Amino acid sequence: MWPFECGEIVENQEPEKILAKGNEAIAMAAMDSRCLLYFGYPITPQNDIPEYLSKHLPALGGEFIQAESEIASINLLLGASATGARAMTSSSSPGISLMQEGISYMAGSELPALIVNISRSGPGLGGISPSQGDYFQATRGGGHGDYRMIVLAPSSVQEMYDLTCLAFNLADKYRNPAMILGDALIGQMKEPLIRRKCAKMDLPVKDWALTGAQGRKPNRLKSLYLQDGELSEHNWKLHQKYEQMKKEEVRFESFFTEDAKLMVAAFGSMARVSKTSVELAREEGMKVGLLRPITLFPYPEKALYDLSQRVKLFLTVELNTGQMVEDVKLSVERDVQVYFYGRPPGSLPSPEEVLEEIRKYYG
Amino acid sequence: MNSDRFYYNIIVAGFGGQGVMVIGNLLANAAMIEGKYVTYLPVYGVEMRGGTANCTVVISSQQIGSPVVGKPHAALVMNLPSLIKYEPLILPSGLLFINSSLIEPKETYRKDIEIFSVPVNEIAIDNGSPKLANMVALGAFNQKTKLVQMNSLFVSLEKVLDERYHHLIPSNIKAIEIGAKFVQSLP
Amino acid sequence: MELVFKRPECLIDIPFHFCPGCHHGIAHRLVAEAIDYFKIREKTIGVASVGCSVFMYDYFNVDVLEAPHGRASAVASGVKRARKDRIVFTYQGDGDLAAIGIAEGIHTANRGENITIIFANNGIYGMTGGQMAPTTLLGQKTSTSPYGRDFTSDGYPIRMAEMLATLEGSAFVARVAVNNPANLMKAKRAVRKAFQMQIEEMGFSFVEILLACPTNWGMTALEANRRVEEEMIPYFPLGILKERKMADYL
DSSP: OOTTBOOSOOOOSOOSOEEEEHHHHHHHHHHHTTOOEEEEOOOTTOTHHHHHHHHHTGGGTOEEEEOSSHHHHHHHHHHHHHTTBOEEEEEOHHHHHHHHHHHHHHHHHTOOEEEEEEEOBOSTTOBSSOOOTTHHHHHTOSSSSSOOOEEEOOOSHHHHHHHHHHHHHHHHHHTSEEEEEEEHHHHHOEEEEOOOOOOOOOOOOOTTSOSOOSSSOOOEEOOOOOSTTHHHHHHHHHHHHHHHHHHHOOOEEEESOTTOSEEEEOOHHHHHHHHHHHHHHHHTTOOEEEEEESEEESOOHHHHHHHTTTOOEEEEEESSSSSHHHHHHHHSOTTOEEEEEEOOTTSOOOHHHHHHHHHHHHO | OOSSOOEEEEEEEEOTTSOHHHHHHHHHHHHHHTTOEEEEEEEOGGGOGGGOEEEEEEEESSOOOOSOOSSOSEEEEOSHHHHHHHGGGSOTTOEEEEETTTSOOOSOOOSSSEEEEEOHHHHHHHTTOGGGHHHHHHHHHHHHHOOSOHHHHHHHHHHHSOGGGGGGHHHHHHHHHHHHHHHHTOO | OOOOOOOOTTBOSSOOOOOTTOSHHHHHHHHHHHHHHTTOGGGEEEEEOSSGGGGHHHHBSSEEEEOOTTOHHHHHHHHHHHOTTSEEEEEEEHIIIIIITHHHHHHHHHTTOSOEEEEEEOSEETTTTSEEOTTOOTTOOBTTBTTOOOHHHHOOOOOHHHHHHTSTTEEEEEEEEOSSHHHHHHHHHHHHHHHHHHHTTOOEEEEEEEOOOHHHHTOOHHHHHHHIIIIIHHHSOOEEEEEOOGGGGO
């Protein structure tokens, strides 16, 4: 087997608990998932990922390329992925914008790969403080055309590791790019981490990979379809794939739902802050729960819908001026009140500030 | 710390270069070794307003929600801008640990919190290691709060410091001990 | 009777879609012949660009990947980095390589990626209908330079081969034409040499081929052939600009 072909997950070297940075956990997970090819361009606040991998990949026989731009990075990734190898890139918001063309081509050509967005604040050059302003871009495809990306939103350092492993598996399972959407808070934070082996998944053989047409017909990977009806058929096929993801891959976490009168919905870093707010609210006797989507696409629509049969107050907390709140509104029953608390980048809301909002709407 | 539920958070703040991030890292790593849940959150870049670098450490016996802390139990401030920023935020009956080498004493500290001053730079200079004022502060702070075992801090040095600095571990341990002894010697 | 001329094994037996008198078919054939010559068809991966050359995957009997516009050299670099045991080439037009993808082209050469770029330069955008290319000659009329290319607004035609030859990373750089039998034989040798360089792991190889585009030049095939000789070659001189010897490594 060629060294970079996707195969057995590497046995973890150090099962001991270490204090690790979120960004580094992604890099470790990539290596432990046998992703030995990295292409990227430096941008704050995700540089720990390329720095870590540039140090460790050569010793494993891997390739680390600092490309001339994010455009080159995503296309190097496209090429590597086309050979059936596991490969990744990482960047932050402005760089991810530059990659959108390539991501669209990868979705169209059905190429699996991991794209990490440790997002920062925009629009434009914006700033480097944490932000969840890329939610729409990540969950709506981002580039041109009618496609979706698998989007996972970790909210702890351990999840940065675990969901990176999962993202490689889901990308391979569906032949689709997968994204880890984090932010500077989760990326720069340190927490205990165990490099544990990720759950085994039955993955299809990559018989589509470009490895040289030896003893078989040539393989073609493309997204151009000009024959009558061909493109329509291709789009329906992609759609079926996204529908299957919605059936099989939704992941979320919930707390205190049983008796909740108000549900907070938040993802990633804001779910961490909100969790403390919910605990504080419980201490004050308010029946408040938390729903945290782990997959942003596919979105936990059904979980929200089911909850909304009995919970009629929702509060969405985001580090932006209102994006995921639209998905919450689309998911819940019509008689539900969905409130929003968020703020533009600059400062992080404290648990006490979110608690204040909970009090306001709890009534 | 055998109580059923333990939860404590602290903000460490100072000028960039004073080694406040190392203090936070060591506390977090030491608590992790002792089986606690921990989060360590550095504040970097444009958020370093007022010339301060800071980090937040949360230590708990249970899973930690927010790594962001609005009102800390304790603040360890190494310079004046940090004092100005964090004194008002500390929880009532919380702890304000002041580096009195760089912060002039004043009369108007909050009355509902404990003020604890240690001249960490002077102690470090007197002991021939002016660059280790942060370790003196850590030793003193930990002696005061008993957050973690001193030995856990010593063990953590190897994990937290870059390999390039491992030859400095003995002097770091000494500085932590000196800080602790200073607090022990107080009346 | 001895068969003296046949379709290369590496080309699929279907008609090209190219216009009458277009040189793309000849350039495709040169690439296919080189692949056959080295018997590397089963280990070759081609990267198609956007433009008239995009249908490469319909013609070449090798694994082919389609790249976004301009990005073929970056895509090929990714393929090669993942499979260093394979032969990887791109076939890119002048819009793809010299305009939208010039950064990727330069950095691919500069990294000394062990791949081969075949650069099809006909000085015009063929597929989109005859717009100005970065290699359109001064004064040349196109659908977006109706008064002729003017350097004050359009800049000068870019000499890609010369530019890439200056980079330490490039190992073999040549410019050839296929407008007459003598040039064709030289072109054949250059393309073969480029693949040989890659097989021998000498680094980045680049062959610029001057092509005629009678349709968009508004000429007959013969007129277009003459124009290559009389107008293009004087501005884009033919020859081997750089050839790294094994000794350079020692």
